[in-house]
Amino acid sequence: MTAVTVAVPTARPSVVRAVLRSKLGVVAITVLALMVLVAVFAPLIAPYDPGAQDLLVRLHPPAWAHGGTSAHLLGTDQLGRDILSRLFYGARVSLLVGVCAALLAGLVGAAIGLVAGYLGGWFDRILMRIADIQLAFPSILLALAVVGFLGSGLWYVVLVLGFTGWVSYARVIRSEVLSLRTREFVTEARAIGVRGGTIMRRHLLPNVLAPLATIGTLHVAAAIVAEASLSYLGLGVPKQTVTWGGMLSDGQLYLGTSWWVAVFPGLALMLTALSVNLTGDVLRDVADPKAYRS
Numbered sequence: 001m002t003a004v005t006v007a008v009p010t011a012r013p014s015v016v017r018a019v020l021r022s023k024l025g026v027v028a029i030t031v032l033a034l035m036v037l038v039a040v041f042a043p044l045i046a047p048y049d050p051g052a053q054d055l056l057v058r059l060h061p062p063a064w065a066h067g068g069t070s071a072h073l074l075g076t077d078q079l080g081r082d083i084l085s086r087l088f089y090g091a092r093v094s095l096l097v098g099v100c101a102a103l104l105a106g107l108v109g110a111a112i113g114l115v116a117g118y119l120g121g122w123f124d125r126i127l128m129r130i131a132d133i134q135l136a137f138p139s140i141l142l143a144l145a146v147v148g149f150l151g152s153g154l155w156y157v158v159l160v161l162g163f164t165g166w167v168s169y170a171r172v173i174r175s176e177v178l179s180l181r182t183r184e185f186v187t188e189a190r191a192i193g194v195r196g197g198t199i200m201r202r203h204l205l206p207n208v209l210a211p212l213a214t215i216g217t218l219h220v221a222a223a224i225v226a227e228a229s230l231s232y233l234g235l236g237v238p239k240q241t242v243t244w245g246g247m248l249s250d251g252q253l254y255l256g257t258s259w260w261v262a263v264f265p266g267l268a269l270m271l272t273a274l275s276v277n278l279t280g281d282v283l284r285d286v287a288d289p290k291a292y293r294s
Contacts, residue, residue: 022285028278035272039091046085047073050242054080059258075260077250083260087268089242094224094272097158097237101223102216104162109169110212114200116170117177128174131167139164140226147235157236161223169215176208210283217280221273228269244269 038045058080061068068075074083112131116124134142146160180186181204189199230236231245239246244265251262 022282024278025282025285028275029282031271032275032279035091035275036095038088039095042088042092046082046088048082048085050081050086050089051240052081056080059254059261061258062260065260074264075258077247077261078254078258083247083264086242086247087244087264090244090247090265091268091272093154093237093241093243094227094269097154097161097227098220098224098276100158101161101165101227102219104158105165105219106169106212106216108163109166110173110205110208112166113170113173114177114204114208117174118181118196118200118204120178124174127170131170134164134167140229143226143230144233144235147230152235152238154237154241157227157230161226165219165223168219169212172211172215173208176211177204180204180207214280214284217276217283221276221280224276225269225273 054076057072057076058078060072060076060080062075063070063073065075072082072084074087076082077086112127116127142164143160146164147156150156150160177200186199186203189203227236228243228245228248231243232249234249236245237243247265248262248269251258251265254261
């Protein structure tokens with residue numbers, strides 16, 4: 001009698017275990033979580049009103065530097081405003097713009113990628129040529145032109161960064177759908193008369209959520225940096241709203257004498273963008289089955 005060997009599939013490690021494999025990923029997620037908490041609870045934990053001016057304490061250094069006081073841990077700017085409080089409130093704008101722009105770009109790009117990949121033909125060619133035309137223009141220059149035309153404003157910045165970032169989503173989702181539409185579950189759904197819209201919504205979309213989430217995480221970091229760039233140039237969020245880019249613009253004149261005015265918002269911007277990028281790498285590894293191989 002011939003023995004039959006049954007292959008038992010190896011259990012896939014949990015998401016938590018996969019995340020813990022990357023020490024940098026754990027640090028990045030921790031830093032990002034702290035940034036989110038700071039942004040959400042800024043009105044409760046900020047020691048001062050971010051717009052409150054006191055010229056008597058202007059350009060005070062951080063608490064540990066010579067001449068600094070514990071009343072202003074990170075010092076004050078040229079108008080006597082508390083740097084730490086302004087960093088807390090600036091995190092709210094940066095994360096809000098980054099997340100909203102990524103969601104908007106993801107919705108537009110995923111819809112275009114799904115339709116182009118599933119329908120194919122002339123419809124696919126037209127949409128991809130539109131994407132190629134947009135890629136020919138540097139995104140930051142396109143954002144500058146649109147914001148300069150529409151005017152400054154928080155939601156204008158979100159709309160601009162959202163509609164200029166859909167191309168990367170559309171191209172990746174389209175390539176995934178091109179490989180998925182020939183799979184058995186799609187051909188069988190067509191054979192029994194399931195409509196194309198239902199196939200895209202119920203069968204294709206769930207299978208592209210992993211790359212969609214990865215691209216979205218990386219786009220959050222790009223949108224945060226883009227918003228800071230626009231605010232630095234005075235074309236983003238209005239000046240009365242605290243932003244890290246605006247703080248950098250205000251502090252550039254004092255780098256030689258009062259370095260903390262520009263250095264601390266620059267560090268906050270760098271740490272946030274780096275943490276978001278590293279978190280995106282972790283999500284990519286979790287979504288990729290090859291990442292679990294020893």
